[in-house]
Ligand SMILES: Cc1cc2nc3c(=O)[nH]c(=O)nc-3n(C[C@H](O)[C@H](O)[C@H](O)COP(=O)(O)OP(=O)(O)OC[C@H]3O[C@@H](n4cnc5c(N)ncnc54)[C@H](O)[C@@H]3O)c2cc1C
C-alpha cells in the first residue's frame with residue numbers, strides 16, 4: 392500500500408507537541424489518498440515515541456535512537472530521510488514547519504528531485520496530486536500550489552488538529568543511520584538553553600509588549616545608564632511575564648521594543664520576527680503596524696490594550712481596552728489568578 | 734576567492750498587497766526595497782570578504798526589478814553584482830531556482846562561502862537556501878547569528894546558530910552555505926559615493942544556457958493567488974475601571990474557551 396511518511400520531530404527525548412499536528416495532517420491526507428501513514432522518529436527515546444505515533448494513527452513506524460541522531464543535524468537526518476524516500480517512494484513526506492522541519496524536508500526534496508511545498512495551512516489532493524494552501528507576502532495573501540510526484544510538505548504550527556491517541560497499533564522497525572559519525576562534518580560544540588521561555592511558535596497563548604512598555608511609572612534606580620531600557624525590562628519582567636505565567640503562555644514583543652533593547656530578538660513577532668497563530672494573543676502597548684500584524688493576524692482571539700483608542704491594533708482585535716497597561720495588566724493578572732484558582 | 738550572497742527586491746513591507754481581478758499580485762505602485770533580511774547578509778559578505786582579502790559578489794535570480802536590490806548591494810560596497818534571467822525560470826519552484834543558483838556559484842569558480850538572508854519577506858519559502866547547498870554538495874548552516882571563526886586554508890568554519898530553545902555553537906567544514914539572522918551585524922547605509930558608483934554600474938545578465946543549465950521543470954506549481962477571506966471580527970470595547978474591565982475580559986475569554 393502506498394504511504395505518507397511523516398517526520399515526528401523530537402527534542403530531548405520527547406516529541407515536539409506540534410509534531411502531532413503534522414501526524415494529524417498526514418493522517419487526513421493519507422485517508423484522502425487511500426494511503427497509510429508511516430512515522431519516522433529519530434533521537435533519544437525514539438522507540439517509545441514511535442509507539443506513541445502508532446497509537447495516534449500511524450500504521451507503521453521507523454525509529455532510531457542512534458547517538459548520531461541525538462540532536463537534530465541536517466547531514467545525518469537528510470541522508471537517512473533521502474535514502475528512505477528513494478526506497479519507499481512515498482506519496483508525501485510531511486513535517487511541521489519548524490526551523491528543522493523546513494530545512495530537513497527542503498534538503499531531502501533536493502536530494503530526490505521532488506516537489507517542496509512549505510508552510511501549508513491546508514492540505515488536499517487533486518487527481519492523486521498533493522495540493523496545499525499557503526500564506527505568502529507575509530500572510531497578506533494566500534497561494535494554492537500543487538505537487539507532481541512525491542510531495543514534501545511542511546505544515547504551519549497550529550494550523551492542523553493534532554493526532555489524538557486512538558489506541559492504534561502497528562509495528563516499530565529499527566532503521567540504521569546512513570552516515571557514520573566520522574563522516575558528519577557538523578559537530579555540535581555547545582548548546583546554551585534559553586531558560587524560561589516558551590517557544591513562541593508552539594505557544595497557545597502569547598502576551599506581547601510594545602514600545603509603550605517603557606512608560607513604566609516606577610523610577611529607574613539613580614544613576615541607571617538608560618532609564619527607559621531599565622523601565623521597559625522591569626515592565627516585561629514584573630508586569631507582562633506574570634500575566635503570561637498565569638495563562639501558561641509566552642512573552643512576545645514588537646520590533647520597536649526589540650530594537651530599543653527592551654527584550655531579545657527571539658521574542659519578536661511580525662514580518663521580520665516570528666509568525667504566530669495562538670488561540671489568544673494579547674497585544675499591550677503595541678500600535679499594530681502592518682509589519683506586526685503580518686506576524687499575528689491569524690491568532691484566534693486578539694485582545695488589544697492601548698492608551699490610544701485610535702491605534703490600528705483595535706481594528707484587528709476581538710476585545711479592546713483603552714487604558715494604561717500598567718493599570719490594566721496587573722488587574723487582569725489578579726483577576727485571572729482568582730478565577731483560574733491559581 | 735569570493736564570498737557570494739543572493740538577494741532580491743521585495744515590495745515595501747508597508748505596501749498593501751492584493752490579488753487583482755486578473756489573478757496577479759499587485760502592491761499598488763509602492764516602491765520595492767532590498768529584501769530586509771538581506772541587509773544582514775550583504776553586510777556580512779562585505780565584512781567576510783574584507784577579512785579574507787577576497788571579493789564579495791551579489792547575485793539575483795529573476796526579472797530586471799531585482800537590479801534595484803543589486804544596486805543597493807553595490808552601493809553598500811559589494812564588489813560585484815550579477816543577475817540570472819531566463820524565461821524558463823518564470824514559473825519555477827525552489828528546486829529549479831536552487832539549481833540555477835548553484836550553477837551560478839560554480840560558474841564564479843572560486844567561492845568558498847555563500848551567504849543568504851534568513852528568508853524573503855514576500856514569497857518567504859527559504860527552501861532554496863538549503864537546496865542550493867545540497868545541489869552544490871556543500872555544508873549547510875542555517876540561522877547563523879555569529880561567525881565565530883573561519884579558516885579558508887584549513888577549510889573550517891565555526892558559527893553560532895539561533896535555534897528553537899537556545900543557541901548552538903557548531904563547527905563544520907568549508908565550502909559552506911549559511912543563512913544569517915539579524916543579530917549578526919549592524920548593516921551599513923549606502924554611502925553617497927557608493928550610490929553614485931552603483932548608479933553607473935552595468936550588471937551582467939546570465940541566461941540558463943550561460944550557466945550550463947537545461948531542462949528545468951518545476952515539480953511544485955503555484956496555481957492561484959487569492960485574497961484573504963475578510964476578517965469578520967467586530968471589536969468589542971470594554972470600559973470601566975481596571976478591575977471592571979479585567980473581570981469583563983476574563984468573562985469573555987472563558988466564554989470563548991481560549992483559557
Ligand atoms: C522592514 C520592516 C520590518 C518590520 N518588521 C516588524 C516586525 O517583525 N514586527 C514588528 O512588530 N514591527 C516590525 N516593523 C516595525 C513596525 O513598522 C512598527 O514600527 C512597530 O511594530 C511599532 O512597534 P510598537 O507598536 O511597539 O510601537 P509604536 O508604534 O510606537 O506603538 C506604541 C504604542 O504603545 C501605546 N502606549 C504607550 N504607552 C502606553 C501605556 N502606558 N499603556 C498603554 N499603551 C501605551 C501607544 O499608544 C502606541 O500605540 C518593521 C518595519 C520595517 C520597516
Ligand SMILES: Nc1ncnc2c1ncn2[C@@H]1O[C@H](COP(=O)(O)O)[C@@H](O)[C@H]1O
Nearest residue numbers: 739740741793794850852853857858859
Ligand atoms: N530570486 C531571487 N534572487 C536572488 N536571491 C533570492 C531570490 N529569491 C530569494 N532570494 C534570497 O534567498 C533568501 C531566502 O529567500 P526565500 O526563499 O524567498 O525566503 C533571501 O536571502 C532572499 O533574498
